Amino acid sequence: MTPHSVMQMLGPLSRGARSATRGQMRPHVEGLPASGIRPFWIPIITLTGLSQKTPASFEDSISLGSDFWLCAAMLNTDIPGQVANNPTGFLTFQLFRLTTDAQGNTVTESLQQKAVIDANETAEKGDTHGGIAGAPSTIVGLALEEMGGTVARLTPYNQALRPFRVLFGQGALTNPQTGWPALRPAYLKRALHLPADTTLQARVQFTAHAGVTLGELQLVLMGYIPE
Amino acid sequence: MATPASAGSLAAAAAAGMFNDLPFWYLFNPPALTALQTGIGASFQVDNDSDFLWDRICSASTGIYSVFVTDRYTSRPLTPDPSQPVDVENFAGIAALPFWLPKPYLIRRTSTITAIFNDRSDSGNTIQLAFIGLKVGQVLP
Numbered sequence: 001m002t003p004h005s006v007m008q009m010l011g012p013l014s015r016g017a018r019s020a021t022r023g024q025m026r027p028h029v030e031g032l033p034a035s036g037i038r039p040f041w042i043p044i045i046t047l048t049g050l051s052q053k054t055p056a057s058f059e060d061s062i063s064l065g066s067d068f069w070l071c072a073a074m075l076n077t078d079i080p081g082q083v084a085n086n087p088t089g090f091l092t093f094q095l096f097r098l099t100t101d102a103q104g105n106t107v108t109e110s111l112q113q114k115a116v117i118d119a120n121e122t123a124e125k126g127d128t129h130g131g132i133a134g135a136p137s138t139i140v141g142l143a144l145e146e147m148g149g150t151v152a153r154l155t156p157y158n159q160a161l162r163p164f165r166v167l168f169g170q171g172a173l174t175n176p177q178t179g180w181p182a183l184r185p186a187y188l189k190r191a192l193h194l195p196a197d198t199t200l201q202a203r204v205q206f207t208a209h210a211g212v213t214l215g216e217l218q219l220v221l222m223g224y225i226p227e
Numbered sequence: 228m229a230t231p232a233s234a235g236s237l238a239a240a241a242a243a244g245m246f247n248d249l250p251f252w253y254l255f256n257p258p259a260l261t262a263l264q265t266g267i268g269a270s271f272q273v274d275n276d277s278d279f280l281w282d283r284i285c286s287a288s289t290g291i292y293s294v295f296v297t298d299r300y301t302s303r304p305l306t307p308d309p310s311q312p313v314d315v316e317n318f319a320g321i322a323a324l325p326f327w328l329p330k331p332y333l334i335r336r337t338s339t340i341t342a343i344f345n346d347r348s349d350s351g352n353t354i355q356l357a358f359i360g361l362k363v364g365q366v367l368p
Contacts, residue, residue, distance in 0.1 A: 041305060
């Protein structure tokens with residue numbers, strides 16, 4: 001019996017069932033080499049021990065030691081989940097490639113211009129995911145969204161959350177068992193090839209809200225490097 | 228008594244379409260971490276009966292942690308440095324919504340995968356981290 005015939009037996013799936021099914025499917029990321037690569041996670045910003053209550057920005061950079069095919073970005077923080085419901089976002093995330101021009105000047109190039117992402121579409125497919133909250137730590141998934149071609153905005157509460165809410169019920173922003181990732185990260189539709197020696201810079205902007213303290217944050221790029 | 232499959236029987240099984248990929252879970256079960264304990268190692272070895280096509284990561288634990296993983300077959304890490312472990316929220320999902328590798332990675336038979344765990348919960352932490360995938364080329368009995 002093929003999976004297709006099983007689906008026929010089951011009949012039309014509810015939205016929640018479709019989302020659940022998608023959660024069990026491998027994301028489709030184009031543009032990866034057919035072979036000779038291995039998965040790699042790059043924590044590009046790691047902040048701990050903060051007690052940040054006022055607006056602040058954080059940035060860090062890395063130089064790639066080898067070619068890197070960027071497939072996904074994940075961010076977690078301990079900001080409470082209910083704050084994540086702010087539709088304007090309280091964290092913004094930007095990723096840049098730094099290069100040097102002929103005059104020796106540093107040129108900052110936004111990578112979001114090259115990352116082909118459609119947040120709305122992928123959200124509908126359950127491939128781009130929003131926020132998760134749960135004691136003791138809140139996890140805010142990362143949805144990369146093209147904003148003027150330059151800024152990727154964290155979308156803690158928008159259509160990206162729909163699959164999760166359908167899965168676990170309206171308002172149930174935590175996985176009932178673990179409070180841990182209940183939505184998948186934002187996979188790029190097409191892997192972004194970054195050559196060796198590329199310098200990447202990530203910036204995170206924290207927009208303060210009353211009663212909110214930013215204690216920790218990590219931004220991770222997931223992709224592949226040569227085997 | 229079972230006898231090892233010969234090359235001939237393997238070829239015959241393949242010709243008959245009897246190969247089957249076996250879903251499999253390889254587990255890291257480190258000793259329970261104390262509050263903010265760091266550098267606790269754990270490992271698993273891929274069975275000698277087949278290569279392992281790794282495509283999902285899941286975790287269950289009593290608290291948050293960070294992890295640094297190395298494929299000992301190639302002696303290459305999966306993150307830049309032990310000083311930059313990845314928070315588990317950014318590394319693993321749960322069985323209902325696992326973290327999927329966009330492209331599965333083949334781990335050779337008998338390879339050892341090691342992991343170093345660091346507690347971030349500030350309390351005792353019992354951790355299970357699972358690499359999920361397929362044992363490829365299993366021969367049906």
